[in-house]
Amino acid sequence: MVENRRYLTYVAHATLILGIVIVAFPIWVTFVASTHEPQDLLTSPVPIWPGGAFLENYRQVLGVGLEAAGGVPVGTMMFNSLVMALAITIGKIAISIIAAYAIVYFDFPFRMTAFWLIFVTLMLPVEVRILPTFKVVADLGMLNSYVGLSVPLIASATATFLFRQFFLTVPDELMEAARIDGAGPIKFFRDVLLPLSRTNIAALFVILFIFGWNQYLWPLLITTDESFYTIVMGIQRMVTVADAEPQWHLVMATTMLAMLPPVVVVICMQQLFVKGLVEVEK
Amino acid sequence: MADVQLRGVKKDYPGGFRAIHGIDMHIGDGEFIVIVGPSGCGKSTLMRMVAGLERVTEGDILIGERVVNEVEPADRNIAMVFQNYALYPHMTVFDNMAYGLRNRRTPKAEIEKRVAAAAEILELQGLLDRRPRQLSGGQRQRVAMGRAIVREPSVFLFDEPLSNLDAKLRVQMRLEIRKLHQALGVTSIYVTHDQVEAMTLADRLVVMNAGIAEQIGTPMQVYRQPATTYVAGFIGSPAMNFIAARLGPDGADIELPAGGRLPMSNGALASQAGREVTLGIRPEHLTVSGAGDGVVSLNVELIEQLGADLLVHGHFGGDRTDITLRLAGATPVSAGDVLPLGVAPESLHLFDRENGRRLETAAPSDVPM
Numbered sequence: 007m008v009e010n011r012r013y014l015t016y017v018a019h020a021t022l023i024l025g026i027v028i029v030a031f032p033i034w035v036t037f038v039a040s041t042h043e044p045q046d047l048l049t050s051p052v053p054i055w056p057g058g059a060f061l062e063n064y065r066q067v068l069g070v071g072l073e074a075a076g077g078v079p080v081g082t083m084m085f086n087s088l089v090m091a092l093a094i095t096i097g098k099i100a101i102s103i104i105a106a107y108a109i110v111y112f113d114f115p116f117r118m119t120a121f122w123l124i125f126v127t128l129m130l131p132v133e134v135r136i137l138p139t140f141k142v143v144a145d146l147g148m149l150n151s152y153v154g155l156s157v158p159l160i161a162s163a164t165a166t167f168l169f170r171q172f173f174l175t176v177p178d179e180l181m182e183a184a185r186i187d188g189a190g191p192i193k194f195f196r197d198v199l200l201p202l203s204r205t206n207i208a209a210l211f212v213i214l215f216i217f218g219w220n221q222y223l224w225p226l227l228i229t230t231d232e233s234f235y236t237i238v239m240g241i242q243r244m245v246t247v248a249d250a251e252p253q254w255h256l257v258m259a260t261t262m263l264a265m266l267p268p269v270v271v272v273i274c275m276q277q278l279f280v281k282g283l284v285e286v287e288k
Numbered sequence: 289m290a291d292v293q294l295r296g297v298k299k300d301y302p303g304g305f306r307a308i309h310g311i312d313m314h315i316g317d318g319e320f321i322v323i324v325g326p327s328g329c330g331k332s333t334l335m336r337m338v339a340g341l342e343r344v345t346e347g348d349i350l351i352g353e354r355v356v357n358e359v360e361p362a363d364r365n366i367a368m369v370f371q372n373y374a375l376y377p378h379m380t381v382f383d384n385m386a387y388g389l390r391n392r393r394t395p396k397a398e399i400e401k402r403v404a405a406a407a408e409i410l411e412l413q414g415l416l417d418r419r420p421r422q423l424s425g426g427q428r429q430r431v432a433m434g435r436a437i438v439r440e441p442s443v444f445l446f447d448e449p450l451s452n453l454d455a456k457l458r459v460q461m462r463l464e465i466r467k468l469h470q471a472l473g474v475t476s477i478y479v480t481h482d483q484v485e486a487m488t489l490a491d492r493l494v495v496m497n498a499g500i501a502e503q504i505g506t507p508m509q510v511y512r513q514p515a516t517t518y519v520a521g522f523i524g525s526p527a528m529n530f531i532a533a534r535l536g537p538d539g540a541d542i543e544l545p546a547g548g549r550l551p552m553s554n555g556a557l558a559s560q561a562g563r564e565v566t567l568g569i570r571p572e573h574l575t576v577s578g579a580g581d582g583v584v585s586l587n588v589e590l591i592e593q594l595g596a597d598l599l600v601h602g603h604f605g606g607d608r609t610d611i612t613l614r615l616a617g618a619t620p621v622s623a624g625d626v627l628p629l630g631v632a633p634e635s636l637h638l639f640d641r642e643n644g645r646r647l648e649t650a651a652p653s654d655v656p657m
Contacts, residue, residue, distance in 0.1 A: 179374035182341050187388035187435075188362035197387070201378040 033265075040064070040259035047254045063259045080260050083237040086155075088267060090225070090236055091218030093156035098214050099207055102162050106169035107195055111181065121170070128163040132224065140227055150231040159224065165210055172206050173199065208278035216268045237264045290352030290365070290442035290475060291317045292338065297347035299333055299499075307333045309499040310347065315492075318473045320466075324486035325496035325522070331479045332447055334496070338477060339368050339445050352442060362391070367436035368445040372452060373428045375420040375435075381407075382416040385435045399438075406434040409468065426457045433468070444469075446478040450485065462488060483523050487511070495519045513637075517644040520568045520637055526599060526612045529574075532641070533567040535560050542567055542636070546605035548584045551633055565647060568637035571599070571614040577630035586611060588625040593617065600627070 035054070039047055042057035067080040108114075109121045132139075139158050148154030176199070184194045225236040235243070241264060244257045272279070292315040299308035307330045315321050323331040336342040338349055340361035348355050356364050367388075375384050382403055389399045407413045410430040420428055429449060436444055446465070450458045466489055469476055480486055486493055487507045495502045495510060495518075503515040514520035520528045534543045539561035542550045550567075577583075584604050592599040600613040600621055613629070621627065638647040 177372060177374065179370045179372055180376065182339075182361075183368070183370060183374040183376075183435075184387075185341070186339065186361045186366065186368050188391035189387070193391065198376055198378075204378075 036258045036261055039255060040262050042255055044251075044253060044255050059255065063255050064263075067256050067259045067263065078232045078235050078240060080237065080240070080263055082233065083235050083240040084263060084267070086152075086234055087219055087236040087238065087264075089152050090155045090221065091215050091267075093152065094159050094218035094221075095211055095214040097156065097160035098162040098165050099210055101160060102165035103169050103200075103203065103207070105166045106173055107199065109166075110170055110173040111191070124163050124166050126163075127161075128167065132159065136223065136227070143228060149228050150234050152234070154228050155221075155225060155234065155236070156218075159218065159221065162214075165214065168206065168210065169203065172203060176202060205278050205281045208275050208281075212272055212275045212279045215271050219268050291315055291319075292352075292443055292475060292477070293348075293350040294334075294338075295348045295350070297334070297337065297349060298345050299330070299337060299342065300345040307499050308337075311501050313494065313501065313504055315475060315477065318475055320469050320476045320478065320489060320491045321494060322478045322480060322486045322490035322492075323494045323496055324480055324483060326481060329496040330499040331481075331494075331496045335445055335447060335477055335479045338443070339366055340364050362388075364443075365439075365441050366443045366445055367439040367441040368447065369429075369432045369436050369449045371448040373420070373432040375428060375431055377420055380417050380419055381412060381423070381431050381434075384420070384431055385438050388435065388439050402438040402440070403434070406437040409437065409471070410434050410464075425453050426461065429453060429457075429461060433465075437468075437472070442475060444474050444476040446476065446480075448480055449478075450480070451482070458485075465489060483525065487523070493523075495522060497522075513646065514568075515646050517566055517568065517639045520639070524570055526571045526614065528568045528570050528637070529609075529611050530639075531567045531569070531604070531607070531609050531611075533565055535563045535565055535638075537561055542638070544584060544604060544607070545609075546584070546603075546607035548604075550583055550631065550636060552636060552638075560647065564641040566639040566641050566644070568639060569631055569635065571612040573635035574611075574613045574629050574631050576615065576619070577628050583631065584629050586613065586627045586629050588621060588623055588627060590623060591621060602627075 035052075038053055038056050040063055041060040042053055043059050046053055046057060069079055069081065105124065109117060109124075143149065143154050143158055146154075148157070180198060181194060184198055189197060220238055221236070222238045222242070225234075226239045226242070229235055229239075237260065241257060241260055244260060245252050247253075294311050294313050294315075297308060297311045298306065300306050311334065323334060325331045333342055337344050338351075340356065340359060344357050349357060351364055351366070376387065379387065385403045385406060386399045389402065394402075403416070404413075407416060410433060412427070412430055412434060415423065415427060415431075420431065423431065429452075432449065449465075450461050453461060462485055465478075469489075478485075478489055490507050492505060493507055493510050494504050497518050503510055503519045505513075505515075510519060510523050514523065514528075517530060521530070532545060535541075536543055536549065541552055542565070544550065544567075574586075586600070586602045586604060588600055588602040590601040592601070594617065596617050598615045598617050598619055598621065600615060602611055602613070603609060604611060613627075615621065639645060640647060
């Protein structure tokens with residue numbers, strides 16, 4: 007900061023704290039709601055301090071699930087979400103880093119055409135191509151399967167583009183030095199490029215994991231078998247139950263659980279993630 | 289160890305730009321060759337072709353009697369030191385040096401032995417566990433050289449290895465490279481745009497300009513008998529003075545545009561009498577003679593005091609050509625003075641006015657080369 011005045015520091019901190027409160031308050035309410043008996047939430051005023059039903063509520067969603075919403079335990083749904091998110095993340099990173107490697111380091115006919123074809127698909131969100139994709143997946147018999155959940159979402163123009171941009175900043179001399187050192191394309195990729203991309207991979211891992219975890223429309227379309235429900239669509243099913251009151255305390259407990267894995271991933275990868283976004287030294 | 293031969297080597301880039309116009313040379317076993325020239329003259333391209341990083345458009349490159357045009361860089365038995373060092377940032381110093389050896393499946397004990405030996409030569413023993421970013425520029429430079437040494441190559445290639453260092457370190461590393469070459473005796477090709485590096489390191493110099501080798505010779509040959517005005521102007525600091533002049537009617541002396549005549553040594557160019565020439569005189573060869581016996585007089589315009597030396601800028605009488613003169617630092621001169629100057633006949637260089645080639649004055653009958 008250019009100025010170093012005391013009251014400015016206070017103002018800045020007050021602003022930041024206010025921001026945190028605004029962001030954190032709904033999460034707090036969710037948490038509080040997940041620890042109460044159902045009738046507490048239907049009477050006014052809505053409690054703002056945790057109640058005593060924490061253990062029962064969480065035990066029920068994790069083990070049994072909601073009768074009216076199909077009775078799938080949250081544990082199963084979280085496992086499904088985890089498999090889907092990890093498959094999407096790892097698949098996306100693996101495919102896009104290899105694609106970027108080919109585009110940057112190999113001279114093949116229509117190289118730029120290939121790059122632009124990939125780049126143009128950046129403009130197309132999942133929703134635009136969802137019907138043809140559904141048709142393909144259905145014809146291949148991949149409905150209600152982990153493959154069907156993850157594979158159609160793996161191809162990624164964004165990640166390919168990011169890796170390409172990163173590879174372009176790696177000095178050519180490094181590749182030349184490796185060539186003189188007797189490293190072929192695969193060795194160069196494995197021994198030099200991959201370790202250098204470590205922080206970029208971590209940053210992408212975080213972003214893509216959350217992207218995969220939060221998938222909603224796609225799982226909703228292709229899963230009809232309860233054992234393949236993912237948690238994000240599961241919450242929706244809990245809220246829109248037919249012929250019954252939504253069990254808000256259980257919905258809130260599920261929501262809390264659904265938030266957990268992305269938070270864990272962010273916390274674990276935070277150091278590498280930040281490094282990957284800001285690092286300039288190559 | 290090996291010699292390197294270039295036979296009619298040419299390089300065209302896609303789009304038709306010709307970077308190298310046909311170079312022939314033989315680099316002897318153990319020789320230290322410096323390729324020098326301004327940026328864009330093709331010197332790096334030439335070396336990268338020897339390394340195998342650029343394809344040869346035409347001609348042959350031989351390393352130790354083997355045509356290597358189609359041989360991968362790794363199989364040419366060369367090692368290269370890059371301008372930006374090109375160290376692997378994520379590997380330790382040890383791994384940087386060992387990587388090439390590991391790729392050729394050298395036994396582990398041998399790798400350790402060679403790296404230790406290289407580290408000792410380069411005084412890197414304490415740094416083997418560090419990563420490149422924890423090293424200073426000079427240390428990185430040494431690691432890059434260590435990586436080349438452990439390969440025990442038959443040819444060393446240096447691509448402007450010192451240009452990223454500060455001036456003091458550059459002088460020091462220059463000496464070390466020279467020492468290293470004396471100790472290892474490996475054929476070396478060194479590319480630089482710095483003429484001091486070129487003069488001090490080279491057994492032989494290749495002065496390049498626009499994809500042509502203007503002159504190949506020992507540093508002293510290049511300094512004493514520059515083949516073209518380009519070479520004459522490029523080697524030597526401050527640069528040689530060029531004066532548009534004319535040979536006298538009998539071809540035995542030179543008429544200066546401002547009046548005055550300079551006698552020539554070793555006979556005359558009788559066949560060239562009256563010809564328009566470019567006269568070259570190095571600033572350090574002009575001497576202040578006693579009043580009266582000076583051949584030309586210099587009108588001093590500007591003085592640059594360098595401490596040990598003194599650079600005097602001025603012009604000869606009515607001729608506006610800028611002349612630089614180097615004198616001992618303590619010489620009492622000031623702007624506005626008129627200095628009587630003399631020059632030894634053997635220090636005169638004559639060049640063809642048209643094509644810039646040297647006119648040999650050694651034997652009068654010589655056809656100008």
